[in-house]
Amino acid sequence: MTNPTAAMLVIGDEILSGRTRDINMNVLAKSLTAHGVDLCEARVVSDDRDAIVTAVRALSSAYDHVFTSGGIGPTHDDITADCVAAAFDAHIDIRDDARDLLMAYFERRGTEATEGRMRMARIPDGATLIENPVSIAPGFSLQNVHVMAGVPAVFEAMVASVLPSIKGGAPLLSQSLRVDRPEGEIAGPLRILAEEYPGLSIGSYPFQQNGAFGANIVVRGHDGGEVDAAMVKLAALFPGETA
Amino acid sequence: MTNPTAAMLVIGDEILSGRTRDINMNVLAKSLTAHGVDLCEARVVSDDRDAIVTAVRALSSAYDHVFTSGGIGPTHDDITADCVAAAFDAHIDIRDDARDLLMAYFERRGTEATEGRMRMARIPDGATLIENPVSIAPGFSLQNVHVMAGVPAVFEAMVASVLPSIKGGAPLLSQSLRVDRPEGEIAGPLRILAEEYPGLSIGSYPFQQNGAFGANIVVRGHDGGEVDAAMVKLAALFPGETA
Numbered sequence: 001m002t003n004p005t006a007a008m009l010v011i012g013d014e015i016l017s018g019r020t021r022d023i024n025m026n027v028l029a030k031s032l033t034a035h036g037v038d039l040c041e042a043r044v045v046s047d048d049r050d051a052i053v054t055a056v057r058a059l060s061s062a063y064d065h066v067f068t069s070g071g072i073g074p075t076h077d078d079i080t081a082d083c084v085a086a087a088f089d090a091h092i093d094i095r096d097d098a099r100d101l102l103m104a105y106f107e108r109r110g111t112e113a114t115e116g117r118m119r120m121a122r123i124p125d126g127a128t129l130i131e132n133p134v135s136i137a138p139g140f141s142l143q144n145v146h147v148m149a150g151v152p153a154v155f156e157a158m159v160a161s162v163l164p165s166i167k168g169g170a171p172l173l174s175q176s177l178r179v180d181r182p183e184g185e186i187a188g189p190l191r192i193l194a195e196e197y198p199g200l201s202i203g204s205y206p207f208q209q210n211g212a213f214g215a216n217i218v219v220r221g222h223d224g225g226e227v228d229a230a231m232v233k234l235a236a237l238f239p240g241e242t243a
Numbered sequence: 244m245t246n247p248t249a250a251m252l253v254i255g256d257e258i259l260s261g262r263t264r265d266i267n268m269n270v271l272a273k274s275l276t277a278h279g280v281d282l283c284e285a286r287v288v289s290d291d292r293d294a295i296v297t298a299v300r301a302l303s304s305a306y307d308h309v310f311t312s313g314g315i316g317p318t319h320d321d322i323t324a325d326c327v328a329a330a331f332d333a334h335i336d337i338r339d340d341a342r343d344l345l346m347a348y349f350e351r352r353g354t355e356a357t358e359g360r361m362r363m364a365r366i367p368d369g370a371t372l373i374e375n376p377v378s379i380a381p382g383f384s385l386q387n388v389h390v391m392a393g394v395p396a397v398f399e400a401m402v403a404s405v406l407p408s409i410k411g412g413a414p415l416l417s418q419s420l421r422v423d424r425p426e427g428e429i430a431g432p433l434r435i436l437a438e439e440y441p442g443l444s445i446g447s448y449p450f451q452q453n454g455a456f457g458a459n460i461v462v463r464g465h466d467g468g469e470v471d472a473a474m475v476k477l478a479a480l481f482p483g484e485t486a
Contacts, residue, residue, distance in 0.1 A: 013446055016282045017415060018272030019461060020448065025287070029261030039259045041294070042287040044268070047446070051284070074427045075447040075458075076434035116430025151449060172260060184317045187359025191319035203256055203290070204318040205263065206394060215318075218262060 003169030003222065004064040006032055008042040009055050011070040011080050012150060015044050024069040024155045031159050036168030036222075037065065047071060052083035060087070060145055065166060067159070070150030072139065074116035081140070084147055085124035095123040098138055105136040131161040141165075170222040175231050179238045182206075182213035189237045190217065197230050199223065246412030246465070247307040249275055251285040252298050254313040254323050255393060258287050267312040267398045274402050279411035279465075280308065290314060295326035303330070303388055308409060310402070313393030315382065317359035324383070327390055328367035338366040341381055348379040374404040384408075413465040418474050422481045425449075425456035432480045433460065440473050442466065 008028055014020040025042055032039045040063060045051040052071075059066045071080030085092035098121035106113050120137035123129065130139035130146065132154055139148040139158045148158040179186055183206045194202040200221040207214055217234060221227045251271055257263040268285055275282045283306060288294040295314075302309045314323030328335035341364035349356050363380035366372065373382035373389065375397055382391040382401045391401040422429055426449045437445040443464040450457055460477060464470045 013444055013463070014448060014461070015268070016272055016285065017276050017417070017463065018269055018274075018282075019417070021266070021269040023264070025258070026261055026264045029259055031261075033260050039261075040289060042259065044285040046283060047444075073447070073449060074430040076430065076437050077444075077446050111425070111427070114427050114431060116434075117427035119430070151451075153451075174260070174262070182354070184354070184357050184360035187317045187319065187362070188357065191359075194319050201256055201290075201320075203320050204316070205257055206316060208394075208396075218257065220256070220260065 003036050003038045003172075004167065005040050006037050006065040006067060007040060007059040007063045009052075009059055009066060009068045010042065010044040010150075011047060011052055011068060012044070013046045013077075016046055022069075023152055024150065027152070027156050028067055028069075028159055031163060033172045035163050035166070036171045037166065038169075038172065047077050047079060049079060049083055049086070052080060053087045056084055056087035056145060060143065064144060066145045068145065068147045069155055072120065072137070072147060072149050074114070074119050078119065080147060081122050081124070084142055084145055087145075088124070088142055090124040090126055090142060092122055092124040094118055094121045095125075097129060098123045101129075101136055101138060128165075130158050133157050133161070172220055172222060173224050173227050174218055174220040175227055176216050176218045177231065177234050177238065178214060178216050180212065180214040181238070183215045186215065186217075186238065193230065193233060193237065196233075197221075197226065200226060200230055202230070246279050246281045246415075247410065248283050249280050249308040249310060250283060250302040250306045252295075252302055252309060252311045253285065253287040253393075254290060254295055254311060255287070256289045256320075259289055265312075266395055267393065270395070270399050271310055271312075271402055274406060276415045278406050278409070279414045280409065281412075281415070290320050290322060292322060292326055292329075295323060296330045299327055299330035299388060303386065307387060309388045310405075311388065311390050312398055315363065315380070315390060315392050317357070317362050321362065323390060324365050324367070327385055327388055330388075331367070331385055333367040333369055333385060335365055335367040337361055337364045338368075340372060341366045344372075344379055344381060371408075373401050376400050376404070415463055415465060416467050416470050417461055417463040418470055419459050419461045420474065420477050420481065421457060421459050423455065423457040424481070426458045429458065429460075429481065436473065436476060436480065439476075440464075440469065443469060443473055445473070 127140040127142040203218045205216045370383040370385040377397045446461045448459045
């Protein structure tokens with residue numbers, strides 16, 4: 001009855017140095033929520049072999065699925081595919097199916113098949129390719145780890161390619177109520193409501209607008225009837241607020 | 244000679260469900276890079292006691308500093324302070340210094356000191372307060388864990404409050420060159436350059452603009468002279484590109 005669980009692993013020095021802002025996490029989070037897979041944890045690690053291998057092993061054994069982002073391009077700092085292979089002691093080399101995809105693409109575009117480019121055909125034995133409709137070089141799924149590119153347009157396309165192959169559960173439903181009062185004044189009644197519905201997650205997200213404090217109260221759960229019932233009680237607690 | 248290391252722990256169901264996009268990671272990453280602290284890892288976990296306690300313990304023992312974001316407000320889902328206390332087996336309750344700060348603030352604003360609001364004065368024994376110039380309710384540092392609010396304006400202000408108390412190392416310097424050629428064509432020379440400078444991190448970040456492929460090559464290191472030297476060689480490899 002419970003949904004499959006998942007973790008995300010973002011690989012990239014550029015995120016940790018602050019040069020680049022990750023935007024793939026939010027894309028994956030929304031897609032998994034809609035698909036009925038619970039994203040339970042996300043990690044960002046640097047382009048470091050030990051860090052990647054350790055994180056892949058830890059997350060792969062703790063969750064039903066792991067989705068990685070980054071580090072599968074043609075340059076020397078792209079080491080994710082080799083690290084995921086190492087995490088599972090799988091052999092990795094240029095694989096015929098991936099090479100054929102790339103060679104056909106390069107031929108159509110008149111692109112040279114450099115050594116760097118052919119690195120993108122390195123796929124571990126036993127892995128299933130993930131289609132990349134944007135720039136062809138594929139991702140792959142090895143056991144429960146789904147390896148995808150970091151370039152946002154490619155990442156998003158690969159998520160769309162791989163999700164249909166993953167069995168989802170009940171989508172996580174959510175409804176929210178905007179309350180134009182400071183969190184400190186609504187905390188008491190909210191706590192009682194949360195205790196009444198242990199099967200729901202009731203979150204309070206404060207904001208400040210034109211100098212006034214308010215909060216968005218979000219009720220999340222897999223049982224739509226229960227979410228509806230909690231929303232009715234919530235609205236009765238704070239009459240006159242905006243749904 | 245090496246810089247202090249750090250990890251970030253983001254706490255919040257709203258990030259993992261995709262409802263909210265985290266922006267604090269990038270703020271912290273930039274601040275630490277400038278301060279000479281190496282951000283090595285970041286994790287996002289849900290508002291779950293076991294998940295938070297486990298992550299705090301793991302990161303606290305693996306890195307010199309841990310910075311947390313989220314979960315220290317007045318509502319029932321704000322459990323970070325209690326979890327950090329539990330991670331170190333520290334006693335936690337409303338503490339006089341934090342209560343005095345809050346009571347003085349509430350008095351000035353004519354705000355009621357509700358039970359929820361007074362939760363924000365829960366500070367573990369042995370912790371040092373982190374000043375919050377935005378909304379007064381303080382963060383705290385317990386051992387090597389720095390606990391800060393998730394609201395971006397408050398998080399940023401708390402980072403500015405706590406950083407001067409942390410000994411930094413050499414700032415991570417970076418220079419970049421934009422190369423208007425596909426990564427596949429520059430991967431070979433780049434690899435050789437990276438091998439020549441094992442003390443530097445040389446990253447390639449591809450982009451696509453108006454249908455043409457290019458990459459930003461970023462050279463990072465703590466030795467400014469070495470970064471300069473690598474940039475000269477990089478420019479010679481790809482003459483006519485934009486620095």
